[in-house]
Amino acid sequence: MSDRILVLVRHGQSEWNLKNLFTGWRDPDLTEQGVAEAKRAGALLKAEGLKFDVAFTSLLSRAQRTLSLVLGEMGQESVETLASQALNERDYGDLSGLNKDDARAKWGEEQVHVWRRSYDIPPPGGESLRDTVARTLPYYNQEILPRVLRGQTTIVTAHGNSLRALIMVLEKLSPEGIMKREVLTGVPMVYRMRADSTVEDRRDLAV
Numbered sequence: 001m002s003d004r005i006l007v008l009v010r011h012g013q014s015e016w017n018l019k020n021l022f023t024g025w026r027d028p029d030l031t032e033q034g035v036a037e038a039k040r041a042g043a044l045l046k047a048e049g050l051k052f053d054v055a056f057t058s059l060l061s062r063a064q065r066t067l068s069l070v071l072g073e074m075g076q077e078s079v080e081t082l083a084s085q086a087l088n089e090r091d092y093g094d095l096s097g098l099n100k101d102d103a104r105a106k107w108g109e110e111q112v113h114v115w116r117r118s119y120d121i122p123p124p125g126g127e128s129l130r131d132t133v134a135r136t137l138p139y140y141n142q143e144i145l146p147r148v149l150r151g152q153t154t155i156v157t158a159h160g161n162s163l164r165a166l167i168m169v170l171e172k173l174s175p176e177g178i179m180k181r182e183v184l185t186g187v188p189m190v191y192r193m194r195a196d197s198t199v200e201d202r203r204d205l206a207v
């Protein structure tokens, strides 16, 4: 019986994470710390002895660069890689580029929290988590899951909210459950899947 392994990794710290700006579909690069986080993720995955058959990422630089740093660290640069907009960060709409503290001062703590973490209330002009699930889930079902179920060891490098969308589905979390779930930069989440596509277990790799 072959293993069915799916690894999810959020990109390392970006310039805009550091500056505390809403990012969404904007395309800042990794910081030096972000580069170190991505390399550390690669080292942790290498220590697990994982050998990837396929990699998925978004169209945004911070996720793509994280993937190449992870694979570089593992000596697996030539892994087949597929990039899709379906894995992009949740679109933050009119909030993109604004400072999160300035937004709290303007609209209030509560409203900003609702925009950031509610399931179905979108920020102005942007996507809710539900909207994000609606575009990531078909891609997961059509492109990612079949590879995992065929026994291909798979890595996905993406974003806080596009990964929360996948985690919600994988772990069968309720809208309340996913609200409280934060995804840390550069911490690989290793899922072992059953043949029926449910999750057998998850381990987070951290030092």
Ligand SMILES: O=C(O)[C@@H](CO)OP(=O)(O)O
Binding pocket: 017, 021, 022, 023, 024, 025, 089, 090, 092, 116, 160, 161
């Ligand atoms: O700015 C963003 O795009 C995201 C991820 O960094 O922020 P938040 O934590 O508000 O979901």
